[in-house]
Amino acid sequence: MNDDFARREDREIVAACLEGQHQAWEALIARYQRLIYSIPIKARLSPDDSADIFQSVCLKLLESLSTLRDHEKIVSWLITTTTRECWRVSNRRRRDNPSEGYVTDEDSDRPMEIPDQSPLADEQLHKLQQQQIVRDSIAALPERCAELIQMLFYQKDEMSYADIARRVKIPVSSIGPTRARCLEKLKKILADKL
Numbered sequence: 230m231n232d233d234f235a236r237r238e239d240r241e242i243v244a245a246c247l248e249g250q251h252q253a254w255e256a257l258i259a260r261y262q263r264l265i266y267s268i269p270i271k272a273r274l275s276p277d278d279s280a281d282i283f284q285s286v287c288l289k290l291l292e293s294l295s296t297l298r299d300h301e302k303i304v305s306w307l308i309t310t311t312t313r314e315c316w317r318v319s320n321r322r323r324r325d326n327p328s329e330g331y332v333t334d335e336d337s338d339r340p341m342e343i344p345d346q347s348p349l350a351d352e353q354l355h356k357l358q359q360q361q362i363v364r365d366s367i368a369a370l371p372e373r374c375a376e377l378i379q380m381l382f383y384q385k386d387e388m389s390y391a392d393i394a395r396r397v398k399i400p401v402s403s404i405g406p407t408r409a410r411c412l413e414k415l416k417k418i419l420a421d422k423l
Contacts, residue, residue, distance in 0.1 A: 243294060377411055
C-alpha cells in the first residue's frame with residue numbers, strides 16, 4: 230500500500246480516487262482486500278469463486294464510487310455488496326447443479342449434514358466490521374509498532390523473538406516492553422473506534 234495513502238481516512242482516499250489518482254485506488258483496494266476475500270471464504274466458496282467475487286466487487290466499487298453518499302460507510306457497502314455477490318454465485322452454482330445439497334438414494338447410507346452453525350448475518354457483519362477496524366487501527370500505528378504487531382500476532386508461522394528483533398532492529402530484551410507500548414497505543418486508537 231502506498232505509504233502516502235496508508236494513513237489517510239477513507240473519505241480522503243475516495244476523494245483522491247475520484248480525482249483520478251491511481252495510487253489512491255491501489256491503496257483503497259489494498260486496505261479492503263482481506264475484508265472482501267474473507268466473506269466468500271467464510272461462505273465456503275472455492276478459491277476461484279472467491280477471486281471472481283473479489284474482482285466483481287472491486288469493479289462495482291469503481292463504478293459506484295462517485296455515487297456513494299457516505300464515504301465513511303465504505304466498509305458496510307463492501308460487506309453488503311460482497312455478501313450479495315456470494316449469494317449470486319451460490320445461487321448460480323445451485324442452478325447449474327440442482328442435485329447438489331440434496332440427499333439421493335446413493336447418499337442415503339451417509340449421515341445427513343448438520344445445519345450450518347456459523348453466526349447469523351448481522352452477527353457476521355458486526356464481526357467483519359470489527360476486524361476491519363482492528364486492521365485499520367494497526368495500520369494507523371507508527372510503522373515499527375504496526376510491523377511488530379503483525380509479526381507477533383498475524384504471521385502464519387510463529388517467529389522467534391530473535392528473528393523479530395533482527396527484522397525490527399531492536400534488542401531481543403526490548404521486544405516485550407516495545408510490544409506493551411505498541412499495544413497501549415493500539416488500545417487508545419481502538420477506544421475511539423469501538
